[in-house]
Amino acid sequence: MLHGRETLVWRNDSKGAISDLQFHLYLNAFKSAQSSFMQESGRRPMNSTDVTMGWIEVKKMVVRDGEDLTNKIEFIHPDDDNGNDQTVIRVPLKKLIKRGKSITLDVEFESQLPTIFARTGFHKNFYMVAQWFPKIGVYESLVDKKAKGAWNCHQFHANTEFFADYGVYDVDMTVPKNYVLGATGIMVRETKAGDSTKTVSYHAEDVHDFAWTASPDFAVVEDQWNNVHIRLLTQPYKVGNISERYIHSVKAAMARFHDWVGVYPYPNLTIVDPPMNASEACGMEYPTLITGESVWGLPNGVRLEELATIHEFGHQYWYGMVGNNEFEEAWLDEGINTYYETRIMNDAYGEKNSVLDLFGLTVSDFDFSRSGYVGARNPKLAPTLLPAWKYDAGGYAAFTYMKSATFLTTLERLVGKPVMDTIMRTYFDLWKFKHPHSADFIAVANEVVPRFYGKKFGENMNWFFDQFLSGTNVCDYELSSISVSEIGEPAMRGKNQEKEYESRILASRLGEVLMPVDVLMRFDDGKEIRESWDGQARYKLFVYKGRARIASAIVDPDHVLAIDINFNNNSKSFTPPVFPVWKYTVKFMVAIQTLLQSLVLF
């Protein structure tokens, strides 16, 4: 049980006066099986006797030197009609908050942390304390400046994460003396009380959330990257190889984000490595604090720890500093961040084996991400630009994380890395510590790409984003056929005249997505011809006459279209390669022989 007192100073930055306030009470998602979160997830162990439910209750809410709001608190359900959901409250105000004016509230609350559950809670003496206080929603001015703004304060859903305003946090936490703490921001003081407790004070600026963790069992590993102090709170038995892998991967991420995107402005970063049985807390991001994911005994060639660390650190940029609405446009943080995760993983650990390199089996992080989208049961199930709680038929991760990362890789290959980096740096500089929308990102791309390419890709890049963000269509270009025929009758040909051939190459568009694509033709005399196709029509027939015959052809030879859902149909050859097939056949055969010799029962 957590007893809290909160003083909130909130300023009205909108264009008009505000007559009410809205708050998130996230912990109430775990209060009963009837909450929207529980209903949507449908997977939580609610009936088990050893599970502690989570909840939060506002005991008192008063305007400083003003009215008592406690009895005016009402639960609202802006996203659905679930009357049992208590994750959002509304408080009407007697006195309006005028434009540019502030209100100070004194709030007393009690929070019961659940048994570790969907990011937050406790397991034995490990506490991951997140979404633990009444958190005010975001009051958004509407695009029409004359119109009144509105609260953006969604209920807590199974798929959704968070959205909040930037602010300054000063937090005092009183815990038993032997506990090691980690929290958002920097520690400013630690005061030991006469009893068995101590109070630790943290200060954080330009952040939109505050999370903390506590456990007497943490082993602390400290390091430094440039001027950033890295503090890893891990399990004692993981100090060594695992802690070194954490530090190495986070430094790899810090260096590349610094070079490719922008400066990490905070003085520190805390990485929490939760205990094994608190894995629900793993792989989560909070401002200046992330939770990693590690498994003792996992070979170094399985780089899930590195992947999680790089991904969560990336959220310091895409979520932490560029604070988009994770409820409504999750691709802006998860998708962009997964794109960077694949880039950094591949750059730091190898193009082909960044995620897995074990017994000759290699998987790169890009392959891993792409397969999440391409390998989905139905890659057309839903668009990427969809509020997270509306993925009720599944596909939240496939489209928000994986498809987004794959189409951003496609964009990178289309415009080139330098232009892509310019887009991302510009977007970061423009929108750090603000709340951008998809349109803002597209606007940056529309401004940057023509600067480098003129009208090569059209007036703007809307055609690209419309297809991959709003649309559900798939991209699939195929090299359908190649054929050769002799020109003219042999009898008509002079004695010394060489034979001439007509080579026909048919490239087709099987998917509905339209992309410009190159087609590479190889002839039997070694000559190569590369043609550009705008990819608009259903097919394109290339015909060549001459003494050379077509040998093979490849659509998208440079793998620009990472989003293409079938790489195998991108080429045709009269002499398909047999050696690789034999190579794997031999491997297969030896494996079978080994099995036959080894696995005999009686």
Place this chain on the structure above:
Amino acid sequence: MKLLDAFLAGIRKALHAWPITLVTFFVHLVMAGIAALLFKSALSNAFGNSLAPDQFLQGFNFSYVIDLLKKNPGLLQTVFGVVAWMMVINNFLFLFFKGGIIASVQSDNEKVTLPAFFEGCGKYLGRFFRLFFIAAMVALALFFILGMAAGFLYPLMLGDGETELQILQAAGAVAALFVLFFSILFLIADYAQVLTVAGDERKMIRTFWAGVRFMFRRFFSAYGLFLLFTVGSILIAVVPVFAGVHENAESGIALMGIFLLQQIFMMLGAWWRVAAVGGQVELYSLLKRAPSSERVQEPPTPAVPVPVMNVVPPAKEQNIIEESAPAVKQARRNIPRKRVVPAVRKKVLKRKTKKPIQRKQVVKT
């Protein structure tokens, strides 16, 4: 030292039984070859005339594999189906071979011939199949019992289960329990097979039970020998797998070279398996011979002139026998009536004759 003697004798016997090694190796080669050709055919059909296989030249390509499986969802199922059937067929095939292997390696004749091998295969197949059935029933029961034991023991061993190491230890202990008991069961079945051939046994439940008794009476020797051969098997199996994994052949000659190297190890594996059977036969023979020689006191052979028939040229043998028939009959009468039986058979005979039926004598008064 009997363990080491048996181990070395097994290797020696397997060296003599090289035709058997060749047969088992070629059978596995053919079976794996059939599976591999099916695999190649499926792969070639799936890729068609695409250049995509080139992507696999530099190693495994996950994206292309995912695309391949997505477009050919039945591919994996087909491959696994073929492999599963191969495993089943192989099991029964080895059951067939086992009779021939045991019969061949237990023979004192150092020259192992294929006709003798296949004769043994055919002779014991039915009996070994019945043994297999019995062992399979016992295995099912054992699996059920061990499953219940594991369900009870695992949480106890896990403790608070707060670290991966604790899980690993608990799971390892449960796995070790399964491995220990099932390896004992496999050994019981192995020695029951040896007993079947050695004693020409036909009652399989009784033989299986004899195998159980042998295994537990001679546990350390039998299990020690098993461990020795298992370590060798693992080494032989692992080397070619690693060679296959870590090679990255980029030419047909390199691929062929690696394949041939792997086949040498495969043949070594086939030979090692024959050696393991030879070792078991020898161990059984050694452990049976010692106690029986202590107990059975052979009576001294009487100095009776016995016709030396085998020095007579075969062509005249018939006549000589006919001519000397009365002398032979006389000589036979002088020989004590003792059947010459193989050493391994003595125990059974002894058991049968140990307690002659005591007829009740009715004394009339």
